[in-house]
Every structure is written in C-alpha cells, then in structure tokens.
Amino acid sequence: MHVKSLALRGFRCFPSTEFEFDRGVNVIVGDNASGKTSLLEALFLLGRGVTFRSTRLRDLIHPEADRYNLRAVVRDQHDLARKVSIEGYRNRREFYLDTQSNVSRFDLVQCLPLQLIDPDVHRLLEEGPQYRRRFMDWGVFHVEHSFFSSWQRFRRALIQRNRALRLGWPNKDIVSWDPALVREARQVDSCRRGYVDDIARNLPTAIRKEFTGVPIHFDYRSGWPTNESLDQALARTLERDKKAGFTQIGPHRADLRITHGNVAARDKVSHGQQKLLTSGMLLAQARVMANRRGVTPVLLVDDIAAELGARYRALLGQELTSLQSQVFITFLDRAFIPNTLGYAREIELSVPSRGSPEISKKC
Numbered sequence: 486m487h488v489k490s491l492a493l494r495g496f497r498c499f500p501s502t503e504f505e506f507d508r509g510v511n512v513i514v515g516d517n518a519s520g521k522t523s524l525l526e527a528l529f530l531l532g533r534g535v536t537f538r539s540t541r542l543r544d545l546i547h548p549e550a551d552r553y554n555l556r557a558v559v560r561d562q563h564d565l566a567r568k569v570s571i572e573g574y575r576n577r578r579e580f581y582l583d584t585q586s587n588v589s590r591f592d593l594v595q596c597l598p599l600q601l602i603d604p605d606v607h608r609l610l611e612e613g614p615q616y617r618r619r620f621m622d623w624g625v626f627h628v629e630h631s632f633f634s635s636w637q638r639f640r641r642a643l644i645q646r647n648r649a650l651r652l653g654w655p656n657k658d659i660v661s662w663d664p665a666l667v668r669e670a671r672q673v674d675s676c677r678r679g680y681v682d683d684i685a686r687n688l689p690t691a692i693r694k695e696f697t698g699v700p701i702h703f704d705y706r707s708g709w710p711t712n713e714s715l716d717q718a719l720a721r722t723l724e725r726d727k728k729a730g731f732t733q734i735g736p737h738r739a740d741l742r743i744t745h746g747n748v749a750a751r752d753k754v755s756h757g758q759q760k761l762l763t764s765g766m767l768l769a770q771a772r773v774m775a776n777r778r779g780v781t782p783v784l785l786v787d788d789i790a791a792e793l794g795a796r797y798r799a800l801l802g803q804e805l806t807s808l809q810s811q812v813f814i815t816f817l818d819r820a821f822i823p824n825t826l827g828y829a830r831e832i833e834l835s836v837p838s839r840g841s842p843e844i845s846k847k848c
C-alpha cells in the first residue's frame with residue numbers, strides 16, 4: 486500500500502504543486518513554514534477525510550483560490566492503482582474514489598489506511614480515555630470486519646437508552662434496550678481485548694528495552710467492573726443512571742491503562758520516553774495490520790525529531806525502516822535525520838519571499 490503521486494491545488498500554502506513519491510521512506514526537509522505539515526495534512530485528509538489540525542474548513546483554502554483540490558494515485562497491496570481525490574469548499578468536502586463521486590469518509594479510510602505520529606503523540610498517554618479508545622477502535626476497525634457494525638448497533642442502542650433515561654420513561658422502557666446493548670457491547674469488548682493483546686505482543690522490542698527492565702503493561706478496562714457481567718452492572722446502576730440521565734457504564738467508558746511496573750506510565754516515564762512509547766504503540770498498530778490483513782498503513786511522521794535525542798531518533802529511524810511501510814517523515818534540518826533511517830527519496834521544501842513553497846526533489 487503506497488501513495489504514488491499527489492497533486493495539490495489551492496491547498497494551504499500550495500497554489501499548485503505535484504509530487505512523485507517512493508514506496509519506501511520519503512524524507513521531507515524544510516525550514517519553518519515551508520509546508521511540511523501541510524503536505525502530511527493533505528495525505529491525511531485523503532486517507533481519513535478529516536484533518537488533524539482543528540481548523541475551519543475554509544482555513545485550508547489558499548487565499549487566491551475559491552476551493553482546494555487534492556488528487557492522489559494510490560497503489561493497493563495487489564499493486565492496483567486507485568485514484569483518490571477531494572474537492573474542498575468553504576463549507577463542505579467532497580470525496581471521490583476512481584470514477585465514483587461523493588463516496589463516504591469510510592471508503593477513503595478503507596482505501597488508504599494511514600497512521601500519524603506527530604509532536605502530540607504522547608497525548609495518547611497523557612490525555613483522557615477517549616484518545617486511547619480512538620487508538621483501539623481505529624486499529625480494530627482495520628483488522629476485525631465485524632467490529633464496525635457491532636459498534637454502530639451498540640451506539641444506536643445506547644442513544645435510545647440514554648433518551649429514555651433523559652426523558653424519565655418507565656424502567657421497562659429503559660431496560661428494553663439492554664439486551665441489544667449488552668449483545669453488541671460483548672462483541673465490541675472482545676474485539677478490543679484481543680486487539681490490545683496483539684498491540685502488546687507487537688510493541689517493538691528495542692523500544693520495550695528502553696524501560697530499564699521494568700515491564701510496560703497494557704491493561705484493557707472494558708468500562709464496567711470485571712467481577713460483574715454487563716447486564717448485572719446495568720441493573721445495579723439503573724437508579725444512578727436515571728438520576729444522571731445517561732448510561733454510565735459500558736464500552737463507551739472503556740480505557741487502556743498503560744503501566745510501567747505498577748505505576749501509570751504517564752506519571753513515571755520521561756517526556757522523551759512517553760514519545761518513544763506512544764510512537765511504538767502506533768508502530769505496533771501498523772505491524773498488527775500488516776500481520777492480520779496483509780496491508781501496511783502509510784506512516785506520516787511529523788517533526789518527531791524535535792524533542793528526541795540522537796539515540797531515540799536512531800531507534801525510531803530503525804523501527805520505521807524495518808516496517809516496510811511507506812513513510813513520510815519531516816525534518817526541520819538535515820542534521821536530525823538519523824543514519825538508521827534507510828530513505829529512498831528526499832523532498833526539500835523552502836519558503837520563497839513571495840510565500841508559496843519552492844520544491845526541489847532529490848532521489
């Protein structure tokens with residue numbers, strides 16, 4: 486799975502630019518504001534249908550354009566070419582796949598699975614459980630076909646149950662949603678649990694070794710007490726749920742606790758170690774996907790060198806290279822490129838005085 490080429494028109498700082506990529510590691514080098522993150526953002530949009538920068542839709546459009554257009558040729562695991570494109574207007578986006586217009590975000594996600602490792606990667610450890618649920622669910626979605634439909638059915642039952650709780654309906658109307666909710670929750674739970682075991686097994690050994698002999702442990706929490714079944718727990722918490730007006734337990738409250746020895750890793754390991762560990766978790770996701778689906782996601786790595794010393798940079802460079810994925814990795818300065826990173830193409834971006842990036846490519 487790799488992106489062969491990309492054409493950007495009216496996107497951020499790119500008025501009109503085309504790139505050809507290597508199927509291995511592509512290094513993008515450039516000064517501040519030269520467009521490195523914007524280039525990764527364009528690729529991310531094509532694979533996810535949303536941006537990782539929290540901006541308004543119109544902020545993506547170049548000042549001299551009325552919309553942007555992104556067009557990529559993607560080669561799938563069988564080396565078949567697929568055309569993915571996006572038209573971005575001030576208030577909406579339209580997605581295209583080959584000759585089909587107005588396809589959904591999920592079609593893009595299936596066509597171009599990609600993973601982002603950016604300077605905020607440690608938030609996976611530091612922030613609330615929703616970050617880790619997103620991490621698990623993105624991964625499970627790509628390797629377990631039944632997961633998405635179970636998750637959708639679970640959400641529907643949950644929304645209806647919460648509505649009944651909020652509107653103060655009689656108990657029998659509230660609990661009438663429980664059988665469906667419990668059935669789908671079990672499926673979601675079992676997919677996530679198996680997936681977390683896979684992640685733990687695939688965490689790169691070299692990264693695991695950095696934690697001075699104390700084991701890193703992934704402890705999946707299903708969202709209800711382990712000593713109870715979900716139906717028992719729902720029955721027990723019914724009165725509390727009625728007061729709160731929503732269902733307080735279930736897979737929507739799941740978490741992934743990451744511990745170093747017996748202590749939460751976020752409270753113990755250094756900032757650099759947090760980045761290394763969370764990057765390792767994302768690389769483990771890519772490995773699990775390659776093992777279970779025969780598809781290697783494209784990896785977008787933005788500015789990871791910024792806060793990592795030479796040893797951690799070398800370690801990550803080696804792990805990225807060993808994955809055999811297509812990688813796009815940005816550097817502010819060539820001096821930060823670790824020599825363990827076996828890259829095939831270098832794309833240099835620069836900011837000319839008139840404001841739109843100049844590009845030179847070296848192979």
Ligand SMILES: Nc1ncnc2c1ncn2[C@@H]1O[C@H](COP(=O)(O)OP(=O)(O)OP(=O)(O)O)[C@@H](O)[C@H]1O
Pocket residue numbers: 496497498499515516517518519520521522523524543544545546547548788817
């Ligand atoms: N809609 C837009 N139109 C034109 N330029 C934009 C738009 N959105 C962002 N920019 C500009 O694009 C330039 C490139 O931004 P980008 O974040 O891609 O740079 P970068 O190379 O990642 O920089 P850094 O190394 O500082 O992270 C910036 O000057 C930014 O202000």
Ligand SMILES: [Mg+2]
Pocket residue numbers: 521522523787788
């Ligand atoms: Mg940047």
